[in-house]
Amino acid sequence: xxxxxxxxxxxxxxxxxxxxxxxxxxxxxxxxxxxxxxxRRRWRVLSIGVIVxxxxxxxxxxxxxxxxxxxxxxxxxxxxxxxxxELSGVQSVPLTESQVTTELEIIRSEAIAxxxxxxxxLQDNAVFMTRPQTGVSRLKRLAGKLLSGSAEWILPxxxxxxxxxxxxxxxxxxxxxxxxSILLGNxxxxxxxxxxxxxxxxxxLSPDLAxxxxxxxxxxxxxxxLESKYDSTERATSxxxxxxxxxxxxxAQLDAEIERYKLANGLVSxxxxxxxxxxxxxxxxQLSQAQTILVSLxxxxxxxxxxxERGDTSAAVSATATQAITxxxxxxxxxxxxxxxxxxxxxxxxxxQSLRLKGELDQIQFLMFEEIKRSERITxxxxxxxxEEVRRLRFAKAKKEEELGAGSEAIRKLRELxxxxxxxRGLYTNFLQRYQQSLQEQSFAVSDVRIINNAxxxxxxxxxxxxxxxxLSALLGLILSGAGVAFLEFRDNKIRTEEQLRDALGFExxxxxxxVGGGRxxxxxxxxxxEAGTSEIDLPAILKHGVKKPLSTFAETLRAIKMAIMLKAQxxxxxxxxxxxxxxxxxxxxxxxxxSANLAALLASQGHKVMLLDADLRNPGLTRALQRPVEHxxxxxxxxxxxxxxxxxxxxxxxxxxxxxxxxxxxxxSELIGGQGMRTxxxxxxxxxxxxxxxxxxxxxxxxxxxxxxxxxxxxxxxKWGATNLRDAEKVLQRDPRIREKAVGAILNFFDARKAQxxxxxxxxxxxxxxxxRYYHD
Numbered sequence: 136x137x138x139x140x141x142x143x144x145x146x147x148x149x150x151x152x153x154x155x156x157x158x159x160x161x162x163x164x165x166x167x168x169x170x171x172x173x174x175r176r177r178w179r180v181l182s183i184g185v186i187v188x189x190x191x192x193x194x195x196x197x198x199x200x201x202x203x204x205x206x207x208x209x210x211x212x213x214x215x216x217x218x219x220x221e222l223s224g225v226q227s228v229p230l231t232e233s234q235v236t237t238e239l240e241i242i243r244s245e246a247i248a249x250x251x252x253x254x255x256x257l258q259d260n261a262v263f264m265t266r267p268q269t270g271v272s273r274l275k276r277l278a279g280k281l282l283s284g285s286a287e288w289i290l291p292x293x294x295x296x297x298x299x300x301x302x303x304x305x306x307x308x309x310x311x312x313x314x315x316s317i318l319l320g321n322x323x324x325x326x327x328x329x330x331x332x333x334x335x336x337x338x339x340l341s342p343d344l345a346x347x348x349x350x351x352x353x354x355x356x357x358x359x360x361l362e363s364k365y366d367s368t369e370r371a372t373s374x375x376x377x378x379x380x381x382x383x384x385x386x387a388q389l390d391a392e393i394e395r396y397k398l399a400n401g402l403v404s405x406x407x408x409x410x411x412x413x414x415x416x417x418x419x420x421q422l423s424q425a426q427t428i429l430v431s432l433x434x435x436x437x438x439x440x441x442x443x444e445r446g447d448t449s450a451a452v453s454a455t456a457t458q459a460i461t462x463x464x465x466x467x468x469x470x471x472x473x474x475x476x477x478x479x480x481x482x483x484x485x486x487x488q489s490l491r492l493k494g495e496l497d498q499i500q501f502l503m504f505e506e507i508k509r510s511e512r513i514t515x516x517x518x519x520x521x522x523e524e525v526r527r528l529r530f531a532k533a534k535k536e537e538e539l540g541a542g543s544e545a546i547r548k549l550r551e552l553x554x555x556x557x558x559x560r561g562l563y564t565n566f567l568q569r570y571q572q573s574l575q576e577q578s579f580a581v582s583d584v585r586i587i588n589n590a591x592x593x594x595x596x597x598x599x600x601x602x603x604x605x606x607l608s609a610l611l612g613l614i615l616s617g618a619g620v621a622f623l624e625f626r627d628n629k630i631r632t633e634e635q636l637r638d639a640l641g642f643e644x645x646x647x648x649x650x651v652g653g654g655r656x657x658x659x660x661x662x663x664x665x666e667a668g669t670s671e672i673d674l675p676a677i678l679k680h681g682v683k684k685p686l687s688t689f690a691e692t693l694r695a696i697k698m699a700i701m702l703k704a705q706x707x708x709x710x711x712x713x714x715x716x717x718x719x720x721x722x723x724x725x726x727x728x729x730x731s732a733n734l735a736a737l738l739a740s741q742g743h744k745v746m747l748l749d750a751d752l753r754n755p756g757l758t759r760a761l762q763r764p765v766e767h768x769x770x771x772x773x774x775x776x777x778x779x780x781x782x783x784x785x786x787x788x789x790x791x792x793x794x795x796x797x798x799x800x801x802x803x804x805s806e807l808i809g810g811q812g813m814r815t816x817x818x819x820x821x822x823x824x825x826x827x828x829x830x831x832x833x834x835x836x837x838x839x840x841x842x843x844x845x846x847x848x849x850x851x852x853x854x855k856w857g858a859t860n861l862r863d864a865e866k867v868l869q870r871d872p873r874i875r876e877k878a879v880g881a882i883l884n885f886f887d888a889r890k891a892q893x894x895x896x897x898x899x900x901x902x903x904x905x906x907x908x909r910y911y912h913d
Contacts, residue, residue, distance in 0.1 A: 176893030177620045181613060188612015192604045200267035201596035205345040206323075206336035207353045208588040211238055235331065242324050242335060242356050248315045250355045255347065257318065258310040262341050263348075264317065322352065332587065342593045349590035357584050368573060375570040382563035389556040396552060400545040415535045422528040423557055429521040432514055439511040443504060464506065468499045628861045630854050630883070631894045639861055640868060642852055642881035645699055646692035648730065650885045651680045672793075674786045675760055678732035682740045682789055692882060693737045696851055699879045700826070703849050713821035716879070717750075717850040719831040719840045721867045725855035726884040728756040731830040734851070738826055739791035746783075746824045747793045750843065751832040752804040758795035768797035773812035779819065792824070804832075809842030817846055834867045834874070844873050852881035856891070 174181065241247065257263045301309070323336040335352050339345040475492040482489055630636065633644035676683060681690040704714045718731040728751070735747040748769060749757040758765060767782040772794070783792045807813065808831075820827045829847060831840040844850075852874075854864070868874055 172893050173620065173624060176890070177623070180620050180623070181616050184612040184616020184619070185609050186612070188615070189605060189609045191612070192608025193601075195269065195271075195608070196599050196601045196604055198273060199269040199599045200340060202267055202338050202340065202598035203342040203345045203593045203595075204336055204338045204597040205342070205349045205590040205593050206334050207349045207586060207590040208327075209333050209335065209353050209356070209584050210587050211235060211331040211333060211584055235326065239324055239326060239333065241359075242333070242352070243319070243322070245315055245319065247352065247355055247359060248318045248322075249311070250359065251348065251351045252311060252314045252318060254355060255351055257348070258307070258314040260344070262344055263339065264310070264314065265340060266317075267340060318348070337590075338597065346590040346592045353586055353590075357586070360584055372570065372573040375566055375573055379563065379566045379570050382559060382566055386556065386559045386563050389552065389559055393549070393552045393556060396545075396549060400549075415532065418528055418532040418535055419553065422525065422532055425521060425525045425528055429518065429525055432518045432521055436511060436514045436518060439507055439514060443508055443511065464499055464503050468496065468503065471495050471499060628863075629857050630859045630861050630864065631857050631891060633883070635861060636854065636881045636883070640852075640854075640864060640881065641875045642878055643699070645851070645880035645882050646695045647856065647883040647886035647888075647891075648689055648692050648726075649888070651677055651689065651729070670784055671787050672761055672763060672784050673788070674732065674736065674791070675762075677729060678760060679736045679786075679789065681733045681737040685737075689733075690737060693734050696734055696879070696882065697738060700849060700851075703879050713744075713824045713827055714849070715817055715821070715827045715829065715847045717829040717831045717840065717843060717847040717877075718853060719850055719874075720833050720853040720855070721859060721864045722835050722855075723754070723833045725833070725853050725859060727833070727853040728760070728830050730851070730853050730882065730884060731828050732757060732760070735826070735828045736786065736789045736791050739786070739789040743826055744824045745791055746820050746827045747791060748827065748829050749794065749796045750808055750829040750839070752796055752807065752839065753832060753837065755796040757793070757830050761793070761795055763795075765795045765797040768795050770797055770807065772816060773807045773810065776812070779816055805837065805839045805842040808839045809844075809846065813843065814846055834870075835863070841871050841874075844871070844877055847877060849879040850874070850877045851879055853884050854881055856883040856886045858885070 252258060318337075321338045323334075323338075325334050325336075326332070327334060335349055335356075337345050337349040337352065339348060471492055475489065475496060478486065478489045478492060484490075484493075630640075636642045636644050681687070681693045684690060700714060700716055718727050718734070720727045731747060735745045739745040747757070749755045750769070751757070752770060758768070761784065763784070765782075767777050769782065771777045772779045772782060779794060782794050784795065785792050817827060829843065831843060831850075834840050
């Protein structure tokens with residue numbers, strides 16, 4: 136036990152509405168040392184919370200069905216598919232961001248799920264149809280069964296006709312629908328960052344089933360994509376063929392109509408031959424062919440010029456597909472591009488071999504563009520020649536028409552029929568080309584998706600994660616127990632630290648006293664009561680503990696109290712003779728009587744003249760501890776003006792004088808304690824004694840102690856450690872500010888040094904009590 140003596144410091148003023156029980160830290164700051172102190176004193180609660188949380192987490196893991204997850208990776212819009220389409224002459228269009236999102240939703244669709252269920256017959260797979268269970272779900276299911284059974288027992292049975300059982304088809308459809316729902320619920324589809332890579336995962340109770348279902352989802356999606364492309368291409372091909380056949384028949388009818396019109400109008404040449412064999416017909420045919428060639432050359436020239444301006448490599452490859460000169464360059468470019476893509480996917484774009492192939496691609500691309508530029512120049516020259524040929528044929532045709540009377544109405548009608556026929560012929564040619572292209576796409580079905588990594592059978596369960604659940608459950612238990620500790624700390628208003636005495640109650644801390652002999656005043660077994668009429672007694676050992684053990688921490692605290700009393704007496708010039716000290720507490724049971732008797736006995740053993748008055752007239756605990764009949768006591772002295780010397784009893788060992796109380800006579804005890812009789816008695820005692828101690832009653836139940844405040848020179852306040860409520864003590868002390876003014880200081884009684892180390896600051900005196908033990912002999 137460690138003692139702190141009085142330093143003559145005035146108690147701090149304490150705001151009645153503000154309580155700061157631990158030190159001087161501002162309320163908006165966190166004191167780490169106090170947090171550690173809370174952990175030290177509440178570690179058992181925190182440990183129980185962690186253990187319970189961990190146990191619940193492990194119970195959850197033990198009762199939860201294991202889940203296995205397997206994933207397959209697929210690539211949308213692959214480079215290989217684009218290269219194959221280029222080689223086959225099929226137009227290639229890369230996927231946009233919105234189209235990628237659409238493909239993800241297609242993978243998640245019920246249509247894909249239904250095909251997977253049908254392919255693997257999942258509705259008949261017992262493992263697949265079984266839902267995972269946890270400890271909570273098992274309890275809920277058991278509770279549901281019990282409640283449903285109770286309801287059937289309590290509620291009367293309905294007399295209605297029961298519904299017909301479902302048919303086998305309905306049951307099969309329900310199983311398929313449930314299987315689709317389970318598949319969609321356990322399937323996960325996510326895009327890896329901003330790439331075209333998609334991960335398809337599936338969770339199942341069986342590791343083999345998880346891998347099979349994940350692979351089946353990818354395969355069904357690829358098959359569905361191919362079938363969708365094939366169906367759309369087939370519909371387009373059928374429509375194009377139908378339209379081409381219609382245009383062919385229409386063209387044949389127009390040609391036949393032209394021939395009939397010629398015959399009907401006698402449109403023949405000068406030599407008498409038929410118009411179809413005439414020079415005019417030949418010129419018209421040549422002019423049409425020349426115009427067609429001119430249009431084709433102009434389109435080709437614009438296409439080549441656009442490729443050169445945009446630098447479109449894919450278009451350059453397609454444009455050189457039919458040129459014999461660049462066939463070797465085109466073949467080299469595609470082979471090098473394929474090797475380059477393969478190296479980039481395996482080694483990265485910055486690898487030495489990838490950079491070398493990139494250089495070769497750039498060189499081949501340069502040569503291809505140079506060839507395209509040369510072809511564009513040649514095509515430009517061909518256009519000039521074709522334009523000249525068209526002008527020549529138009530002039531020759533106009534001249535021939537003039538010779539044959541082309542200005543007539545019949546010739547104009549014939550020319551109109553021929554123009555219509557040429558228009559239909561152009562449409563027929565266009566649709567026929569598109570029909571051939573559609574046939575090529577239909578016969579060369581290329582999937583834009585390929586599987587990168589097949590789903591593998593997982594070696595361990597993905598859920599529940601025992602380590603993660605154990606950590607989270609322990610953390611949750613720690614948080615909940617921490618909340619409980621916070622609640623306990625909030626509710627804990629007991630006084631345990633010297634800071635609370637000094638800062639909250641405004642008392643100087645004088646020291647602490649450990650519990651002695653169980654903390655209650657009692658006589659040893661077999662002790663005898665003092666006989667009536669004797670003036671000498673033997674105080675119980677508990678009331679002389681400081682005398683019996685003068686080198687103990689208990690005695691050192693009593694000496695500290697004496698030092699504080701002496702300092703106060705020296706500072707008060709109004710106390711020329713004996714000093715009157717009152718000992719009081721807020722509540723009963725705080726050990727005030729034991730402290731007063733031990734303090735008085737210690738001072739008496741040191742040679743001082745000491746008087747101890749049992750001033751608790753309603754509950755005289757000190758008198759009961761003397762174990763002797765009282766004929767004359769304090770009440771008789773105050774009421775009957777009896778001689779105080781006739782009521783004094785003395786301890787044989789220490790010479791301490793005591794005036795007990797004869798219990799039962801006093802009614803207005805506060806008037807006796809604060810009246811003129813008590814003043815007269817104390818004045819007489821001061822003449823013969825150095826110290827007069829008053830064992831006053833507690834402040835909370837009665838006002839006797841407050842009534843005696845004007846008669847005492849100082850008071851020692853006794854607080855029971857770990858039991859006295861701080862807020863209640865503040866309320867009691869706020870009733871009379873004279874208590875703090877008169878106070879010499881306060882002590883913590885029933886002190887537990889081991890537990891006290893977990894309270895207050897590291898700088899508190901009792902925190903180092905273990906280091907002070909060498910100075911004491913308890």
